[in-house]
Amino acid sequence: MSLLIVGSVALDTVETNKRRIKDALGGSAMYSSMSASYFTETAVVAVVGADFPCEYIHLLNHHKIDTSGLAVSSGKTFRWCGKYSCDLNQAKTINTKLNVFSDFSPVLSNEHKNSKYLFLANVDPDIQENVLNSVKNPKFIALDTMNLWISTKMHKLKSVFKKINVLLINEDEAKQLSDKNNIIQSAKRIMSMGPEILVIKRGEFGAMLFYKKNIFTIPSFPLENVEDTTGAGDTFAGGFIGYLSSCSKINFSELKKAMVYGSIMASFNVESFSLEKLSSLTLKEISKRFTAFKKITEF
Amino acid sequence: MSLLIVGSVALDTVETNKRRIKDALGGSAMYSSMSASYFTETAVVAVVGADFPCEYIHLLNHHKIDTSGLAVSSGKTFRWCGKYSCDLNQAKTINTKLNVFSDFSPVLSNEHKNSKYLFLANVDPDIQENVLNSVKNPKFIALDTMNLWISTKMHKLKSVFKKINVLLINEDEAKQLSDKNNIIQSAKRIMSMGPEILVIKRGEFGAMLFYKKNIFTIPSFPLENVEDTTGAGDTFAGGFIGYLSSCSKINFSELKKAMVYGSIMASFNVESFSLEKLSSLTLKEISKRFTAFKKITEF
Numbered sequence: 001m002s003l004l005i006v007g008s009v010a011l012d013t014v015e016t017n018k019r020r021i022k023d024a025l026g027g028s029a030m031y032s033s034m035s036a037s038y039f040t041e042t043a044v045v046a047v048v049g050a051d052f053p054c055e056y057i058h059l060l061n062h063h064k065i066d067t068s069g070l071a072v073s074s075g076k077t078f079r080w081c082g083k084y085s086c087d088l089n090q091a092k093t094i095n096t097k098l099n100v101f102s103d104f105s106p107v108l109s110n111e112h113k114n115s116k117y118l119f120l121a122n123v124d125p126d127i128q129e130n131v132l133n134s135v136k137n138p139k140f141i142a143l144d145t146m147n148l149w150i151s152t153k154m155h156k157l158k159s160v161f162k163k164i165n166v167l168l169i170n171e172d173e174a175k176q177l178s179d180k181n182n183i184i185q186s187a188k189r190i191m192s193m194g195p196e197i198l199v200i201k202r203g204e205f206g207a208m209l210f211y212k213k214n215i216f217t218i219p220s221f222p223l224e225n226v227e228d229t230t231g232a233g234d235t236f237a238g239g240f241i242g243y244l245s246s247c248s249k250i251n252f253s254e255l256k257k258a259m260v261y262g263s264i265m266a267s268f269n270v271e272s273f274s275l276e277k278l279s280s281l282t283l284k285e286i287s288k289r290f291t292a293f294k295k296i297t298e299f
Numbered sequence: 300m301s302l303l304i305v306g307s308v309a310l311d312t313v314e315t316n317k318r319r320i321k322d323a324l325g326g327s328a329m330y331s332s333m334s335a336s337y338f339t340e341t342a343v344v345a346v347v348g349a350d351f352p353c354e355y356i357h358l359l360n361h362h363k364i365d366t367s368g369l370a371v372s373s374g375k376t377f378r379w380c381g382k383y384s385c386d387l388n389q390a391k392t393i394n395t396k397l398n399v400f401s402d403f404s405p406v407l408s409n410e411h412k413n414s415k416y417l418f419l420a421n422v423d424p425d426i427q428e429n430v431l432n433s434v435k436n437p438k439f440i441a442l443d444t445m446n447l448w449i450s451t452k453m454h455k456l457k458s459v460f461k462k463i464n465v466l467l468i469n470e471d472e473a474k475q476l477s478d479k480n481n482i483i484q485s486a487k488r489i490m491s492m493g494p495e496i497l498v499i500k501r502g503e504f505g506a507m508l509f510y511k512k513n514i515f516t517i518p519s520f521p522l523e524n525v526e527d528t529t530g531a532g533d534t535f536a537g538g539f540i541g542y543l544s545s546c547s548k549i550n551f552s553e554l555k556k557a558m559v560y561g562s563i564m565a566s567f568n569v570e571s572f573s574l575e576k577l578s579s580l581t582l583k584e585i586s587k588r589f590t591a592f593k594k595i596t597e598f
Contacts, residue, residue, distance in 0.1 A: 182525065184523040185523060208518075214595075216596070222482065222483055223481075224481060224483040226481065256598035296514050296516055297517065297596060298597070299552075299555040299556055
């Protein structure tokens with residue numbers, strides 16, 4: 001097994017100025033695994049309720065995503081309901097119902113324990129650490145987190161940071177985590193906590209990679225039509241770690257390409273609601289956008 | 300004469316969390332001409348009061364900036380007083396005293412009328428048009444404007460836009476001008492008003508160039524210490540048009556380089572207050588940062 005992803009599965013209700021969708025596939029494990037599936041063999045470990053539509057499992061399997069770690073609990077699937085104003089940068093959460101996700105306690109199969117690449121999407125850092133400790137001999141571990149855990153479980157997060165290779169967070173989280181307003185000062189402080197690689201996601205303004213003493217910075221891929229930015233960060237992470245899982249070795253050059261793949265996967269994702277576009281891409285489209293990205297940034 | 304710049308000269312009082320400076324050299328014509336002076340012969344047309352310190356004129360002349368168009372009126376120099384919060388992205392204007400700048404009515408010498416490159420920094424579009432009409436045979440005209448003129452003199456601005464080659468504005472101004480929230484849709488609408496080249500400045504998030512059907516997008520140069528962002532946009536414009544003035548022809552390849560030079564000149568500028576750093580650079584430092592910019596963005 002190549003890449004194992006542990007995270008959430010949600011049924012999202014999303015409203016923008018143009019459209020509203022109800023109970024659409026969402027959650028960090030879904031966006032990231034779908035994104036990664038274009039680059040590598042991917043397995044998910046997550047929990048859904050008995051109401052989870054079979055068609056979504058078929059969709060994952062159609063993309064050769066291993067769903068043997070998708071536990072179906074009695075009860076309802078995690079639900080998130082959000083609304084975007086016209087700028088689409090920040091959703092207002094209308095409500096969150098954790099449902100079966102509130103008791104999420106992942107148990108890994110022997111096959112999953114042998115995963116070489118691991119992406120711990122944003123869940124409680126206690127859970128992240130348990131998973132991390134049960135994977136036998138991982139080659140590369142990526143982790144995401146959020147403001148809630150930075151506020152409430154900083155001690156645990158710091159312990160987890162010592163065991164990972166790359167932390168992927170957004171700019172606000174980086175500032176909160178480091179208590180620094182400048183992004184480079186912020187990155188230095190975070191890397192002193194453990195991760196040798198740091199990715200700071202800046203939404204429509206791109207992303208930055210910090211690796212040892214090196215910096216790599218990219219704008220986002222310019223889009224004329226943005227529909228729904230839900231899951232963009234998870235999609236970025238999936239493309240990033242998915243690409244790295246396909247590399248024979250991880251060095252600065254491959255990390256830079258991983259940043260671009262993460263960014264373009266996110267750019268596809270925001271062009272539609274839910275996983276509509278992300279689940280219907282071709283490798284040719286991805287490759288074409290990679291070339292286009294190079295063209296619009298090279299000088 | 301190569302590049303003629305028409306704009307404001309101010310004595311700025313600026314306060315940040317770390318430092319306060321009083322009556323320091325500022326204004327769009329100062330930042331842009333100092334920035335341009337590293338690339339090309341530059342002349343300024345502007346007005347100052349009788350209180351304008353001679354040392355600043357010496358500073359400009361030391362950089363071979365032609366100050367023969369700097370009119371010294373009886374009265375006081377334009378003053379701006381602003382304060383930055385810790386994030387340094389947006390100054391709060393404490394007060395503005397136009398003083399002699401309120402009667403600014405530039406008259407060009409014969410030599411200035413023969414300028415090949417023209418940068419009309421942010422002043423009243425009526426003044427911009429007068430200057431534009433008095434330059435005999437310009438090869439390339441760049442223009443900046445601001446929210447005030449978009450709100451109050453849109454008709455005049457639209458008339459000026461038809462006569463220029465490049466418009467440089469910031470993202471908020473672009474959105475206001477186009478009444479579009481998406482940056483590409485915004486750019487298309489603005490270019491339909493006249494300019495065949497559009498630069499949208501995004502502050503710490505970089506800048507975008509639109510040229511015919513082409514897009515070029517860059518992040519900003521990452522900085523660990525930002526002191527004062529006053530004049531960053533004007534410095535960008537000066538580097539951009541200054542570099543272009545030194546090119547034998549203007550094409551997409553040179554425009555892209557001009558964007559990078561604009562960006563790195565702005566990056567130097569924000570590392571100090573007023574023109575402290577901008578006025579003490581070497582060509583070697585600029586060239587070194589250009590190479591560094593390439594390194595951190597290339598993949």
